Amino acid sequence: MTTVFRTFLIGQFRDAHTWFWTIVLPIALLVGLGFWLDRPGYAERLLAGVIAMNVLFGPGMVTPFQVMTLRNRGVFKLLRAASLPTSAFITAVACARTALSLAVGACLLATGGLLFGVRLTLPGLALILLATLAGSVCFTAVGFISGNLGRNESSTSMISNLICMPMLLTSEAFWSLEQAPQWINVISRLHPFSHFVNLLSDGVRGSWQTSTWTSLGALAAFTLLCLSLAAATFRWDDERVRFRILANH
């Protein structure tokens, strides 16, 4: 399992998707928006938002392509004939993705501190770490669901955008929803990303409140739900596709 973890951790740095979505874009966004929208208190919101977006775009939007490619290339099927349990393989791949999220998160926190003077407390850092770990697991599971449902690159892309973009837009990652219609506020409470953003915001501000525990409980519940859905929709190979082709003959 360590070989798989190590190989995938190193391999991520060679992947153009990973570089763009989970390394370059978050840092560029933090620096660009941070200087452009130089308002009091916005740097904290922006920092929490960019860390959250990094986790959404990494585990949530790169994982589906990885899952689809590995399945369509027969890797999952091959694993059934191997000694290493598939669950161990998936755990190792998810851990490599989480390690990258944590490393990029640390870079973002350092950038926030150096360029925008965001000061973090120890309890705040602990909350950010806890939230990032839980969020990575949750959005890796979301990524698996998209990858499991997608048949090829275009359908996988469509499904992952359809799942992830509404979550990003109906959260308080980059803007306040105070002025938004009530129904958007209702929707924002019904998906894991909002709770994830709330936890990171509380972490950056260093304040554990009652709502922090509510968001933590909600994120944990969503994580369990997404893991169950990911397990229920998991496919070893493209049997369903093949079945459709044969059924048409």
Add this chain to the structure above:
Amino acid sequence: MPNPATPRALIRAASLVKRYGRRNVVDRISLVVNAGEVLAVIGPNGAGKSTTLDLILRLRDPDEGTVEYAEPDLRRRIGVQLQTTPIFPGYTALENMRLAAAFQRLRLKDDELMRRLADCGLADAAKTDAARLSGGQQKRLAIAMALVHDPKLLFLDEPTAALDPRARREVRELIGSLAKGGTSVVFTSHEMEEVHRLADRIVFISEGRIAAEGAPAALLEQHGAADLEQLYLRLTAG
């Protein structure tokens, strides 16, 4: 006392059925894989060859029938090269070998993995991204990955498909040398000359059923065919 002339069965599959919708893709197939033999599974596209292999390998569950392995740990001693090339794009050939070893819970040193790549004619390609290798090289890499744990039984699904004549010859020689070394090999192919040259026994599958089975020479004699291609055309006619 077992008769030394009687081949020892490694796998026994009995009355396998696999349905997709209303169609029986595999329809009551029974076959035995013996120790030390090279078994060719042939038949037209969509005849059910790959699905039969999947069922024997327990990669899919049959709707009916049973698959029995002679030894409890045999499953861990099987090497598999699938029709789709299960390589990890973005990773070098050596890293793919490392992952293949990890899949078998083996920790092999890079020198050892390099030697195995060299055995499959890929020494120069070790540091190349596996996705950038030619089709033939990818196929050989998939075979090298299937052999990483020195399997007792090797399944190769169309190992020479889409290869140039030189690469095809190299793969055939590799299969020949594995068989000489005592590895049992089960392979599928559309190359009848290759089948005749390599196989000790042939199982001919058509429309999900076994249409003919036996040693190449015996099959030709039994059906009065000049060669396997003629036999193939006869069995698939109408």
